Amino acid sequence: MTASPVLSIRNLSLEFPLWGGALHALEDVTIEIAAGEIVGVVGESGCGKSVTAMAAMRLLPERAYRVTQGAIVMLGQDMLTAGEADLRALRGSGVAMIFQEPLTALNPTRRIGDLMVEVIRAHQPIGRSEAREKAIGLLDSMRIADAQAVMRRYPFELSGGMRQRIVIALAFANDPRLVIADEPTTALDVTVQRQVLTLLQARARDVGAAVLLITHDLGVVSEYADSVYVMYAGKVVESGPTDAVLTTPRHPYTRALLQAGPEAVAPKSPLAAIPGGLPDLREIIPGCRYAGRCGLATDICRGAAPPQSQAAAPGHTLSCWHAEGMSR
Numbered sequence: 001m002t003a004s005p006v007l008s009i010r011n012l013s014l015e016f017p018l019w020g021g022a023l024h025a026l027e028d029v030t031i032e033i034a035a036g037e038i039v040g041v042v043g044e045s046g047c048g049k050s051v052t053a054m055a056a057m058r059l060l061p062e063r064a065y066r067v068t069q070g071a072i073v074m075l076g077q078d079m080l081t082a083g084e085a086d087l088r089a090l091r092g093s094g095v096a097m098i099f100q101e102p103l104t105a106l107n108p109t110r111r112i113g114d115l116m117v118e119v120i121r122a123h124q125p126i127g128r129s130e131a132r133e134k135a136i137g138l139l140d141s142m143r144i145a146d147a148q149a150v151m152r153r154y155p156f157e158l159s160g161g162m163r164q165r166i167v168i169a170l171a172f173a174n175d176p177r178l179v180i181a182d183e184p185t186t187a188l189d190v191t192v193q194r195q196v197l198t199l200l201q202a203r204a205r206d207v208g209a210a211v212l213l214i215t216h217d218l219g220v221v222s223e224y225a226d227s228v229y230v231m232y233a234g235k236v237v238e239s240g241p242t243d244a245v246l247t248t249p250r251h252p253y254t255r256a257l258l259q260a261g262p263e264a265v266a267p268k269s270p271l272a273a274i275p276g277g278l279p280d281l282r283e284i285i286p287g288c289r290y291a292g293r294c295g296l297a298t299d300i301c302r303g304a305a306p307p308q309s310q311a312a313a314p315g316h317t318l319s320c321w322h323a324e325g326m327s328r
């Protein structure tokens with residue numbers, strides 16, 4: 001990593017105050033995204049993937065949470081102290097966010113074309129017809145055939161995959177340097193998922209944008225991400241270049257995720273493929289957060305949080321008391 005990162009989350013701990021206590025949603029999370037890099041964040045439901053992204057974008061309800069340690073710097077902006085004007089400027093141009101359900105991003109009462117023209121003109125001083133041209137160009141870039149006709153449609157007239165392609169086209173409307181995509185294709189069927197992700201990846205590569213790709217699917221990570229952070233119960237347990245982490249996974253949780261397959265850890269999945277569940281995040285957990293489900297857990301795992309260590313490949317790190325044993 002040479003240039004300064006587009007997003008740097010350092011040692012972030014965040015909690016949601018509750019009556020008589022707090023839910024410790026993130027603990028000591030460090031995630032770094034270099035310019036143009038596609039970074040996967042993966043983990044089961046409730047591990048803190050969305051909270052991380054929302055905190056980075058300052059989209060969590062202000063009075064509902066507390067940052068107890070750490071820093072978030074996005075495109076040179078300190079996100080923990082940024083004022084409203086700073087945030088608006090950043091969200092308007094430098095960074096865009098894509099959510100799972102495209103219908104929430106597309107106003108159902110507006111035609112696609114009108115909506116796109118509005119979004120484009122909100123941040124660029126250009127006239128309607130020029131904005132329309134640009135909108136058509138954006139739709140073309142997402143391989144939407146007959147963009148002119150699609151511009152006249154309402155969101156409900158289009159398929160889920162088509163809607164998400166439009167959302168992605170819009171995310172790139174104002175030349176972002178970072179796109180945060182939170183399970184952008186989880187609501188779509190598998191073949192459409194791959195088409196949409198391939199388009200997202202190609203678009204990001206074309207314009208040199210970095211992508212934070214949140215997913216529960218390690219298959220998606222292996223296909224699309226340059227590097228990966230594996231989260232468990234609010235902590236990053238393993239991270240590094242995708243190839244290194246997925247071909248030589250060292251943390252027992254990463255290994256379990258790889259064995260479980262994507263459906264098993266999907267949100268609201270009925271399949272409990274990794275036996276057991278997340279620890280109660282309202283408790284202070286002195287040891288490794290995965291100890292309760294880990295076949296290798298010993299007394300030390302239950303007693304103290306594991307230190308971070310380096311695996312063989314550069315940049316491959318993990319937090320496990322049994323890191324040495326796991327290399328074999």
Ligand SMILES: Nc1ncnc2c1ncn2[C@@H]1O[C@H](COP(=O)(O)OP(=O)(O)OP(=O)(O)O)[C@@H](O)[C@H]1O
Pocket residue numbers: 016023025043044045046047048049050051052064216267268281
């Ligand atoms: N506003 C909030 N108030 C209290 N707790 C919250 C709030 N938002 C999230 N949480 C909690 O923080 C934890 C992490 O949630 P998060 O949404 O980040 O999980 P996730 O990894 O995105 O899961 P999924 O795969 O289901 O989307 C969960 O225990 C969740 O209940």
Ligand SMILES: [Mg+2]
Pocket residue numbers: 049050051182
């Ligand atoms: Mg989520």
